[in-house]
Amino acid sequence: xxxxxxxxxxxxxxxxxxxxxxxxxxxxxxxxxxxxxxxxxxxxxxxxxxxxxxxxxxxxxxxxxxxxxxxxxxxxxxxxxxxxxxxxxxxxxxxxxxxxxxxxxxxxxxxxxxxxxxxxxxxxxxxxxxxxxxxxxxxxxxxxxxxxxxxxxxxxxxxxxxxxxxxxxxxxxxxxxxxxxxxxxxxxxxxxxxxxxxxxxxxxxxxxxxxxxxxxxxxxxxxxxxxxxxxxxxxxxxxxxxxxxxxxxxxxxxxxxxxxxxxxxxxxxxxxxxxxxxxxxxxxxxxxxxxxxxxxxxxxxxxxxxxxxxxxxxxxxxxxxxxxxxxxxxxxxxxxxxxxxxxxxxxxxxxxxxxxxxxxxxxxxxxxxxxxxxxxxxxxxxxxxxxxxxxx
Numbered sequence: 001x002x003x004x005x006x007x008x009x010x011x012x013x014x015x016x017x018x019x020x021x022x023x024x025x026x027x028x029x030x031x032x033x034x035x036x037x038x039x040x041x042x043x044x045x046x047x048x049x050x051x052x053x054x055x056x057x058x059x060x061x062x063x064x065x066x067x068x069x070x071x072x073x074x075x076x077x078x079x080x081x082x083x084x085x086x087x088x089x090x091x092x093x094x095x096x097x098x099x100x101x102x103x104x105x106x107x108x109x110x111x112x113x114x115x116x117x118x119x120x121x122x123x124x125x126x127x128x129x130x131x132x133x134x135x136x137x138x139x140x141x142x143x144x145x146x147x148x149x150x151x152x153x154x155x156x157x158x159x160x161x162x163x164x165x166x167x168x169x170x171x172x173x174x175x176x177x178x179x180x181x182x183x184x185x186x187x188x189x190x191x192x193x194x195x196x197x198x199x200x201x202x203x204x205x206x207x208x209x210x211x212x213x214x215x216x217x218x219x220x221x222x223x224x225x226x227x228x229x230x231x232x233x234x235x236x237x238x239x240x241x242x243x244x245x246x247x248x249x250x251x252x253x254x255x256x257x258x259x260x261x262x263x264x265x266x267x268x269x270x271x272x273x274x275x276x277x278x279x280x281x282x283x284x285x286x287x288x289x290x291x292x293x294x295x296x297x298x299x300x301x302x303x304x305x306x307x308x309x310x311x312x313x314x315x316x317x318x319x320x321x322x323x324x325x326x327x328x329x330x331x332x333x334x335x336x337x338x339x340x341x342x343x344x345x346x347x348x349x350x351x352x353x354x355x356x357x358x359x360x361x362x363x364x365x366x367x368x369x370x371x372x373x374x375x376x377x378x379x380x381x382x383x384x385x386x387x388x389x390x391x392x
Contacts, residue, residue: 004141005385011135012377019127019373020114022049026123027107027116031066033094039066039152042093042123046071046130046150053134062160066093066152070168073137073146086147087384088172088348089129090165090339091122091179091355092154096362105364114368120358124368125178126150128355128377135381143388144173154339157196157300165339169346174314174392176383177340178355180368181376185322186330188353189315192238193273193304194337195265199225199284201294205250205257215255216291219248222259224288229263232279238268239276240335262299266335270304302337303345310349310392314383317390318351321382325375329354349392354380 025045030038043059043066050057050071060068095101095118107116114124129148136142149168151161158165169175181187201222206215226243233241241263248259263280267273284296307315315331322329332353340352357372 002141002385004139005382007139008135008141008381009378011138012131012381013374015131016374019131020370022130023114023119023124023127024107026126027119028102030099030102031093031095031118032097032099033065033153033156035099036064036066038099039094043067043069043150043152046093046126049130049134053137055133055137060164062152065160068152068161068164069150071133071148071150073133074142075145084171084173084348085144086168086171086173087142087144087387088168088175088343089132089146089148090151090175090177090343091126091129091149092151092161092339093126094152094155095121096155109370112370114370115366117366120180120356120366120368121361122179122355124358124373125180125355128373128380129178132377132380136384141385143385146384151339157302158339158342159300161339162342165342166346169343169348172343172348174387175340175343175348175350176354176380177338177343177350177352179338179340179353180355180361181353181357181372182332183357183359184330184332185327185357186332186353187315187318187351188305188334188340189307189311189331189351190333191305191338191341191352192266192268192335193270193341194302195273195277195298196300197263197265197280197296197298199261199263199294199296201225201248201259201292203255203257203259203289203292206255208253208255212255217256217289218259218292219256221287221289221292221294222246222248222261225283225294226261228283229280232276237272238266239272240266241276268304270306303341305338305341305344305350305352308349311344311351313390313392314349314351317386317392318354318379318383321386322379324382325379327375329379
């Protein structure tokens with residue numbers, strides 16, 4: 001073990017309390033995706049930590065959602081031709097919870113678990129990345145420039161963060177996305193892609209008793225479309241369709257003049273995306289109830305995380321590092337989407353869910369295994385230190 005490695009691992013082990021303190025401050029700060037001020041407040045916490053540790057950090061302003069932060073340790077890598085030097089750590093600051101949730105349900109510790117909105121997904125991963133960067137800034141030893149992205153809109157499909165992530169991926173030698181580690185201590189080597197869309201239906205209002213025949217029911221059309229869209233689900237291929245939100249109508253005694261449904265499509269193979277979206281387009285274009293009209297709008301999209309040979313080498317490297325840290329990082333496939341799909345699609349070898357272990361994300365029962373914080377940080381540091389030896 002090199003002098004750098006010993007120093008980094010020892011220092012990270014000593015930072016457990018400081019990591020928990022930083023996590024508490026983050027969890028107790030509002031940060032829903034649509035709360036730009038709250039997400040930026042979490043970003044300010046990150047920026048203060050970086051400044052205190054002598055790490056350069058750049059703010060990339062965004063117009064609607066939380067600004068992106070880019071922290072760098074070491075000299076910048078080049079991006080000439082196929083030159084890929086940067087070792088990229090990623091994480092998102094936004095959560096799915098409404099404003100005021102941290103006040104209603106603040107950070108708490110019960111036994112070896114911590115609870116609170118976003119504690120695992122993914123504020124613990126942000127804290128881990130911060131301290132890993134600080135360790136390399138303090139002791140050196142990284143085999144290339146370390147770049148950490150802290151984005152602000154992942155939970156809604158990264159509409160503004162995606163271009164920042166894809167630009168970073170072009171110069172990435174490797175990407176570690178610090179989404180929460182799986183309950184079995186594992187990491188994620190594959191994820192589904194997702195398309196989130198909304199369809200709006202136009203009908204015609206009429207009194208449902210006195211002039212029923214003059215009306216055209218948008219809700220009736222909605223029902224037909226939902227049935228047809230759900231029928232596209234193919235579990236054997238990993239394709240699922242869910243119309244998870246609906247609304248419409250004017251009053252109980254009016255034939256509905258409008259209706260809306262929101263669609264969640266998940267798929268495994270990249271080619272399945274266009275096939276299924278083509279079928280959805282055909283359903284939206286068809287009028288099951290004569291006289292209705294409909295329009296489909298894509299609101300957000302994630303690409304699938306697929307594993308190529310380079311990503312497999314990164315996984316094997318990390319699994320070896322994890323074993324030395326005391327856990328077995330088993331490979332997991334997830335139906336959930338993440339920003340790691342964007343980096344993989346840009347050709348950057350990518351491993352996801354290397355953050356501290358947690359579960360029940362997006363719910364009041366979300367938890368973090370506190371005893372996983374230091375080992376996961378040490379595993380990530382070891383993997384970074386051994387990139388050259390692994391030929392990554």
